[in-house]
Each structure stands twice: as structure tokens, then as C-alpha cells.
Amino acid sequence: xxxxxxxxxxxxxxxxxxxxxxxxxxxxxxxxxxxxxxxxxxxxxxxxxxxxxxxxxxxxxxxxxxxxxxxxxxxxxxxxxxxxxxxxxxxxxxxxxxxxxxxxxxxxxxxxxxxxxxxxxxxxxxxxxxxxxxxxxxxxxxxxxxxxxxxxxxxxxxxxxxxxxxxxxxxxxxxxxxxxxxxxxxxxxxxxxxxxxxxxxxxxxxxxxxxxxxxx
Amino acid sequence: xxxxxxxxxxxxxxxxxxxxxxxxxxxxxxxxxxxxxxxxxxxxxxxxxxxxxxxxxxxxxxxxxxxxxxxxxxxxxxxxxxxxxxxxxxxxxxxxxxxxxxxxxxxxxxxxxxxxxxxxxxxxxxxxxxxxxxxxxxxxxxxxxxxxxxxxxxxxx
Numbered sequence: 001x002x003x004x005x006x007x008x009x010x011x012x013x014x015x016x017x018x019x020x021x022x023x024x025x026x027x028x029x030x031x032x033x034x035x036x037x038x039x040x041x042x043x044x045x046x047x048x049x050x051x052x053x054x055x056x057x058x059x060x061x062x063x064x065x066x067x068x069x070x071x072x073x074x075x076x077x078x079x080x081x082x083x084x085x086x087x088x089x090x091x092x093x094x095x096x097x098x099x100x101x102x103x104x105x106x107x108x109x110x111x112x113x114x115x116x117x118x119x120x121x122x123x124x125x126x127x128x129x130x131x132x133x134x135x136x137x138x139x140x141x142x143x144x145x146x147x148x149x150x151x152x153x154x155x156x157x158x159x160x161x162x163x164x165x166x167x168x169x170x171x172x173x174x175x176x177x178x179x180x181x182x183x184x185x186x187x188x189x190x191x192x193x194x195x196x197x198x199x200x201x202x203x204x205x206x207x208x209x210x211x212x213x214x215x216x
Numbered sequence: 217x218x219x220x221x222x223x224x225x226x227x228x229x230x231x232x233x234x235x236x237x238x239x240x241x242x243x244x245x246x247x248x249x250x251x252x253x254x255x256x257x258x259x260x261x262x263x264x265x266x267x268x269x270x271x272x273x274x275x276x277x278x279x280x281x282x283x284x285x286x287x288x289x290x291x292x293x294x295x296x297x298x299x300x301x302x303x304x305x306x307x308x309x310x311x312x313x314x315x316x317x318x319x320x321x322x323x324x325x326x327x328x329x330x331x332x333x334x335x336x337x338x339x340x341x342x343x344x345x346x347x348x349x350x351x352x353x354x355x356x357x358x359x360x361x362x363x364x365x366x367x368x369x370x371x372x373x
Contacts, residue, residue: 003247003301004316039319047312050319052364076320081279083324105268105281141303141313166308 003140005107005168007124008147010133011095016064016088019096022130023060023086029123032079038063041072041089047144048072048089064088082106089146097146098131104140111168111205124171125199138169159188170202249301250283252373253348257297260286271328280328283348292341293332295369298325300358302350314354317347317361326366348373 027034040053048071057063060075067073072089084106087099102110110120124136137147137155152172158165171194192201254267261267261284270279286295298321303313325345332343345368349355355372362370 003303004318035320037320037323050317050361054319074318074320078276078278081277083278083280083320085318085320103281139310140306141309142316143310143312144316145312164308166303166306166310 003104004101004142005104005138005140006142007100007102007136007138008142009098009100009128009131009136011092011097011146011148012131012133013094014096014131016068016090016096017061019088019098019131020061020064022127023098025130026123026127027060027077029126030079032077032084034060034063035076035078035083037076038067039074039076040067040070041074041087043071043089043091048087048091049144050074080106080109087142091146092148095146098133099142101142117205121169121171121194121201124169125194128171128173128199134173136169136171137167139167141166164188168204172200172202174198174200249305249350249373250299253297253299254284256348256371256373257284257286257295260288260294262287262291271331280324282325282328288341290339290341292336292339293343294341295344295346296325296329296332297346297348299348300350302352302354304354305350305352314352315349315358317358322362322368325368344369346371 026032034057036056036058038055038057040051040055041048042051043049053070055066057066057075063073063075072087072091075086075088077084077086079102082103082105084103085101087097087101089097089099091097110116124138127133128136135147135149135152137152152170155165155167155170170189174193189202189204192203193199194201254261266285266287268281268283269285270281272279282296283299284297285293286297288294300315300317302315303309304311329343329345336343347358347362347368348371349358351372359370359372362368
């Protein structure tokens with residue numbers, strides 16, 4: 001389809017090589033298979049752009065090592081028989097951003113069915129915990145830069161003022177933004193408290209059942 | 217991607233093109249542009265089967281979905297069409313979002329075209345790859361990226 005969905009996580013103070021373990025666990029949970037092709041991204045006028053450079057890699061660590069001096073890398077993977085990708089890039093000094101991209105058909109499959117949606121949420125929350133990320137934003141398209149706490153705060157303000165936004169899901173650690181700070185915008189987003197990891201989920205679709213424990 | 221089979225979507229297969237267009241609900245980013253692109257190629261789209269078909273690789277089992285395909289009167293595929301909407305123009309879309317051309321997708325699309333042409337080589341019909349881009353500032357950069365080498369057909373709508 002013409003639309004891809006991107007899950008952006010808080011830029012974290014980890015080197016790219018330090019991402020190996022959390023990413024390998026993510027791949028394992030997803031039963032994802034790495035694709036050999038990796039594509040170079042570079043920052044230009046505040047946004048990442050693809051360059052013409054590509055390399056083939058044998059493993060995740062191979063990809064992380066070979067591309068350590070690139071501004072960013074898109075690593076492709078096959079998940080649920082669909083071609084997806086993972087973008088790892090450095091925009092903010094000493095911080096690394098991770099963005100996961102899936103095609104619309106896969107997003108729809110995971111979003112519409114409550115069980116699939118729960119599994120998706122579980123996957124994202126567990127990955128946030130491993131990364132040490134304080135938020136995750138799931139949205140159509142990519143701003144081609146890091147999502148920041150300022151973006152989250154602006155989104156909260158916009159939605160509270162009735163300004164339409166296309167974000168489908170925001171997961172926020174409640175240490176980062178407390179439940180009290182989240183305004184009442186139940187007409188457009190549904191607020192849930194995720195029990196164990198002390199996180200808030202603000203979703204464009206309401207969960208039918210309260211979330212069971214998300215901890216593993 | 218040799219040995220391609222098309223897995224038709226049963227629900228779409230029941231629907232004529234006009235019915236699909238009438239079902240236009242601008243629910244998701246990109247939906248309205250995709251429907252415009254379908255309308256643009258309507259005469260060459262033979263049935264609902266040709267919208268969002270999955271091509272499955274017999275070797276690895278991975279599927280590749282394209283936005284739509286066009287056919288000649290004998291059913292040979294003449295074009296594989298990928299639509300790229302401008303996310304910044306969607307309802308609630310961030311102004312920084314634009315048209316994103318992923319090089320991996322372009323590479324896979326080229327492989328798919330090669331596989332289709334291998335499959336239908338006896339027909340003499342050569343399928344082409346078309347990228348339809350939603351008009352706007354971002355489309356210019358996207359077109360420039362696509363035109364760098366071995367370019368597909370690029371149509372800005």
C-alpha cells in the first residue's frame with residue numbers, strides 16, 4: 001500500500017553496538033528474519049535522506065559495525081512475511097534513535113484484531129523497557145527525524161485543543177508525563193494505564209478488555 | 217523472486233472497481249490518493265483482483281503487496297503501480313512528512329517486474345513499473361530520487 005507506519009522510540013544514550021542485544025531479542029520475539037540489504041541515510045537540512053549507498057550484511061552485528069560511521073542505516077527484515085525495516089540513526093549528540101517501519105497491510109492486521117493489537121503493544125512496551133525509552137509513537141509516515149519529548153508535549157496540546165493529528169498510538173512512561181498531565185480528549189484518543197511497567201497508552205482505538213500484565 | 221504466483225484477495229475479487237471507489241473513506245493517510253491513482257488507471261484495471269494483489273516468492277514464502285496492476289485485454293500484466301502519498305497532506309499529518317521512496321522497495325519492485333516478465337515472456341508483453349506520486353513540494357524530491365538510475369515511470373497526480 002502507499003502508506004507505511006513508523007514506530008519511533010525515544011532517542012536513547014546507547015551506542016549502536018549497544019543496541020545489539022535489545023534488537024536481537026526484538027527480532028527473536030517477532031520471529032523476524034534479517035534481510036541482507038542495508039541502506040545509508042544522512043541528515044540534510046534537519047531531516048534524514050536516503051543516499052545511493054547500500055551494503056549487504058550477514059548479521060545484525062555485522063550491519064551495526066559496518067555502518068557505524070553512517071548518519072543512519074535502514075536495516076530490512078521480513079516479519080509476518082512482509083518486508084519491514086528498522087532505522088537506526090544519530091541526530092541528537094550521544095543519543096541513538098530507533099524507528100521500526102511496517103507496511104500498512106501489516107499494521108491493519110495488527111491493529112484491527114484485539115489480540116494482535118495486544119501482542120503488538122506488548123512487543124513495543126517490552127522493547128521500550130529494554131531500550132530504556134520513555135515513549136513510543138506509532139504513526140503513518142515519518143518526519144525523518146527523531147521524535148522528542150517536545151513532539152509529545154505538542155501532540156498533547158494539539159489534541160486537547162481539538163487539532164487533528166494522525167498518530168495512532170502513543171505509549172508514555174508515566175515518570176515522563178503523569179496521568180494527571182494528560183488532558184481529557186476521550187473523543188479522539190483512549191487512555192489506558194498499562195499495569196506493570198507504569199506506562200500510559202493513548203490509542204486511537206479502544207481496548208475491549210483491560211490489559212493483562214505486560215511484564216515478562 | 218522467480219516463480220511468482222498471485223494470491224488474489226477474495227473480498228476484493230467480488231467488488232467491481234467503481235464499487236471500490238464508492239467505498240472511498242478517507243480513514244487512513246494515503247487512502248484518498250490511492251483511490252485517485254486507481255481512478256487514473258481505471259480503464260486498464262480489469263477487476264478488483266488487480267488492486268492490492270500479493271505476489272508470493274516460492275523460494276522464501278515472503279509476500280510482496282503492490283498497490284495495483286494494469287493488464288491488457290488478454291490478461292497480461294502491463295504495469296505494476298506503486299502509489300506514494302504525501303503524508304503531510306493527510307488529515308492530521310505532520311508538515312515535515314512528505315513522500316518517502318524507500319530504496320529497498322524500489323529494488324524489490326524491480327525484481328518483481330523482472331519475475332513477471334520472465335513468467336509472461338511468451339506473450340511478448342513487457343510489464344513496466346510505475347510510481348504515482350501525490351502532487352506537492354515533496355513529490356519533486358521523490359521524483360529526482362527515482363530518476364537517478366534505471367528510473368521507473370513516474371507520474372505526479
